[in-house]
Amino acid sequence: MRLHLNGLRQSTVGHTAIGLWRHPDSQAHRYRDLDYWMETARILERGKFDALFVADALGPLDVYQGSVDAALRDGIQTPTDDPLLPISAMASVTEHLGFSVTVSSTYELPYAFARKMATLDHLTKGRIGWNIVTSALDSAARNLGLDRQLPHDARYAKAEEFMEVVYQLWEGSWADDAVVRNGHVFVDPARVRPIGHHGEHYQVPGMALFEPGILRTPVLYQAGTSPVGRAFAGRHAEGVFLSAYLPSMARTLVEGVRAEAAKAGRSGDAVKFFAIATVIVAETDAEARAKLADYQRYASVEGALARWSALMHLDLSTLDLDKPLEYVETDGIRGMVELFTTLDPSRTWTPRAIAEFVGVGGGGPVIVGSPATVADELERWADESGVDGFNIADPVPPVTFRDFVDLAVPELQRRGLVRTEYEGGTLRERFYGPGVTRVRDDHPAAAHRFSD
Numbered sequence: 537m538r539l540h541l542n543g544l545r546q547s548t549v550g551h552t553a554i555g556l557w558r559h560p561d562s563q564a565h566r567y568r569d570l571d572y573w574m575e576t577a578r579i580l581e582r583g584k585f586d587a588l589f590v591a592d593a594l595g596p597l598d599v600y601q602g603s604v605d606a607a608l609r610d611g612i613q614t615p616t617d618d619p620l621l622p623i624s625a626m627a628s629v630t631e632h633l634g635f636s637v638t639v640s641s642t643y644e645l646p647y648a649f650a651r652k653m654a655t656l657d658h659l660t661k662g663r664i665g666w667n668i669v670t671s672a673l674d675s676a677a678r679n680l681g682l683d684r685q686l687p688h689d690a691r692y693a694k695a696e697e698f699m700e701v702v703y704q705l706w707e708g709s710w711a712d713d714a715v716v717r718n719g720h721v722f723v724d725p726a727r728v729r730p731i732g733h734h735g736e737h738y739q740v741p742g743m744a745l746f747e748p749g750i751l752r753t754p755v756l757y758q759a760g761t762s763p764v765g766r767a768f769a770g771r772h773a774e775g776v777f778l779s780a781y782l783p784s785m786a787r788t789l790v791e792g793v794r795a796e797a798a799k800a801g802r803s804g805d806a807v808k809f810f811a812i813a814t815v816i817v818a819e820t821d822a823e824a825r826a827k828l829a830d831y832q833r834y835a836s837v838e839g840a841l842a843r844w845s846a847l848m849h850l851d852l853s854t855l856d857l858d859k860p861l862e863y864v865e866t867d868g869i870r871g872m873v874e875l876f877t878t879l880d881p882s883r884t885w886t887p888r889a890i891a892e893f894v895g896v897g898g899g900g901p902v903i904v905g906s907p908a909t910v911a912d913e914l915e916r917w918a919d920e921s922g923v924d925g926f927n928i929a930d931p932v933p934p935v936t937f938r939d940f941v942d943l944a945v946p947e948l949q950r951r952g953l954v955r956t957e958y959e960g961g962t963l964r965e966r967f968y969g970p971g972v973t974r975v976r977d978d979h980p981a982a983a984h985r986f987s988d
C-alpha cells in the first residue's frame with residue numbers, strides 16, 4: 537500500500553468549498569446532527585481511510601469589509617461547532633477509523649487539554665490524533681482574552697512550551713504499571729509523579745489527573761508552512777497537512793519539513809505528508825466534468841473572498857477585484873500569501889481569480905474524471921510531490937465522500953495503491969506499522985517517558 541487517505545471536514549457549513557451548501561444534494565447544514573457525523577465516519581471506514589481530519593477556527597471571519605456579514609451569508613467557518621464533541625459518537629460506530637482533531641495551543645491550557653486528549657485516547661481505543669495549530673485569527677484573540685493576537689513567532693514559542701507540558705503529562709507522570717487494581721490498591725502512589733513544570737507561560741507543578749491511554753501522546757499533526765512553522769513540524773509532527781496546488785509546490789514543503797526533521801535527529805520516514813485534494817468522480821470523464829460544472833454554479837465569489845481575506849489578514853474588498861495582487865507580508869498566514877503569489881508565474885493573481893479558483897477546491901487541486909482518470913492523477917501527484925497521501929475534501933457532504941469511496945477507492949485498491957483491509961488497531965500503527973502504538977524513540981515526547 538502506498539497512499540494514505542484522510543477525510544477532511546470542519547463542523548461548519550462552508551469550509552473548503554464556498555457557497556456549495558446551496559446545492560440540493562448538500563447535507564452541509566446537518567453539521568449539528570450526530571447522525572451526520574456517524575454516517576460520515578461509516579462512509580470513510582468503508583473506504584478504509586486512515587482518519588477523519590476535523591479542522592477548526594476559534595473566531596468569526598470578519599476581515600472582509602471589516603465585517604462578519606459575508607461569512608455569515610455563506611456559513612463560512614461561521615457558525616462552527618466544537619470539533620472534539622462528535623468524536624466519541626463516531627468512534628462508537630467504527631472500529632478502525634482514526635480522528636485527527638484541530639486544537640489551538642495558543643488558547644487551550646495544557647493541563648486540561650492533555651486530559652481531554654487522554655480521554656479520547658481511552659474512548660477511541662488509540663484512534664485519536666491532534667492537529668496542532670497556533671491560530672491566526674485576530675477575532676479569536678479578541679474574544680479569548682487578548683487585546684490582539686500574539687505575533688506569529690511568539691505563538692510558536694508558546695506552542696513549544698505547551699508541547700513540553702503535555703509531553704510530560706502524557707508520557708512522564710504515570711508509569712505503565714501504576715494501576716495495580718489488586719483488590720486492595722487501585723493505583724500505586726509510588727508510580728505516579730508530579731511533573732514540576734515552571735516555565736514562561738505555564739506553571740504545572742502537579743501530576744496528570746488521568747491514566748495513560750494506549751497511545752499516551754496522541755498522533756501529532758501540524759500544518760504550518762512558514763520557516764518557524766516548518767521547524768516546529770520537523771520537531772513534533774508525525775503527520776503534516778499540506779495545502780498546495782501543484783505537486784512541485786508540495787514537494788518543496790515536503791523537503792523543507794523533512795530537512796527540519798533530520799536536523800531534529802528524526803529518521804527519514806518519521807513524518808508523513810498529506811495534501812488536500814478535491815476529487816469529483818463519476819462513471820465516465822464526461823459525467824464527472826458535468827458534475828463539477830453543476831457544483832461550480834453554486835460557488836460564491838464573495839464568500840471565497842471573505843474566507844481568503846481572513847486567511848491572508850488582508851481585506852480583499854479594499855482591492856480592485858481585477859487588479860493583480862502584490863505580495864503582502866501579513867502577520868497571519870504568510871505561507872498562504874506566498875502560495876498564491878508564487879503559484880503560477882503564467883497566471884495573473886487578482887482577488888477575483890483567487891476566489892474563482894478556490895470556489896470548489898479550497899486549498900488544493902480539483903481532480904475530475906472517471907475512476908481510472910482520478911487514480912492516474914492521484915498517483916502522478918503523489919509521485920511528483922513525494923506526499924504519502926491525501927486529505928480528501930467533501931464539497932457536497934457527504935455525497936463527494938460517498939462517490940469517492942464507491943468509485944475511486946475500488947480502482948485505487950485494484951492498483952494496490954490503498955489498503956483493502958485495516959492492519960493494526962490504533963492510529964499510530966497506520967503510520968509506522970503494527971505494534972507501534974507509542975511515539976518512536978526519536979520523537980521529542982520520548983525524552984519525557986517515566987523512568988525509574
Ligand SMILES: Cc1cc2nc3c(=O)[nH]c(=O)nc-3n(C[C@H](O)[C@H](O)[C@H](O)COP(=O)(O)O)c2cc1C
Nearest residue numbers: 591592638669670759760761762765777778779871
Ligand atoms: C492544510 C492546512 C490546514 C490547516 N488547518 C487549520 C485549522 O483547521 N485551524 C487553524 O486554526 N489553522 C489551520 N491551518 C493553519 C496552520 O495551522 C497555521 O497556523 C498557519 O498556516 C500559520 O502558520 P504558518 O505561518 O507557519 O504557516 C491550516 C493550514 C494548512 C496549510
